[in-house]
Amino acid sequence: MIIVYGLKHTLAPRKQQIMQAIYDCLNMQLDIPPRKHTLRFIGLEREDFFCPEGRTDDFIVVEINLMQGRSEDTKKRLIKMLFCELEQRADINAIDVEITIKEQPPHCWGFRGMTGDEANDLAYSIYR
Template identity: 50%
Template structure:
């Protein structure tokens, strides 16, 4: 699951494209199926979004929640590809993007009535 935070006036006009860009990176780097999109977009009023003074109103925070198992190089490649594609396709400078990857053990995930470590039918690999 991915949660995206930004200033409402900046985030709303680009949210569909930003979601597409993020999902394409997830598909290309993590080999997730394109249909495996779980994005939550949280547009905030400017007075509710505090961020460093040297960032612009385009400042965007992307939290990626996933089951643990990806290699450090894979996660680094994902972060770098997100910076690259967001800048190229949306014109947001990497200085205005903050990305965090939060990993939890598979047994801490619950979906389709089971925990992640019980799922035997995932259409993607976690250990990449």
């Protein structure tokens, strides 16, 4: 599950570019096939989204949920690539992007009627 938060009026016209940047980065850095994660956009009104000082209306928060197992270097490369791709594809400056990777052990995931630690048919490795 990936969640992107931002101001509704600036997030809405960029959804497609943001989605494609995220999916491409997950594919290139984590070898996750495109569209294998759910992506949700939450566009908020100004009174419901308080940005850190010094940010513009373009400010977004990207929350990425992953199964534990990737190396620190792999996650850092993903974050840095996301900053670059979001700037190039969606015209969102890195100062206006906050990224959080949340990890849970595979047994805490459930999909296709099984837990993540039971899935032995993933097209990618969580240990990179």
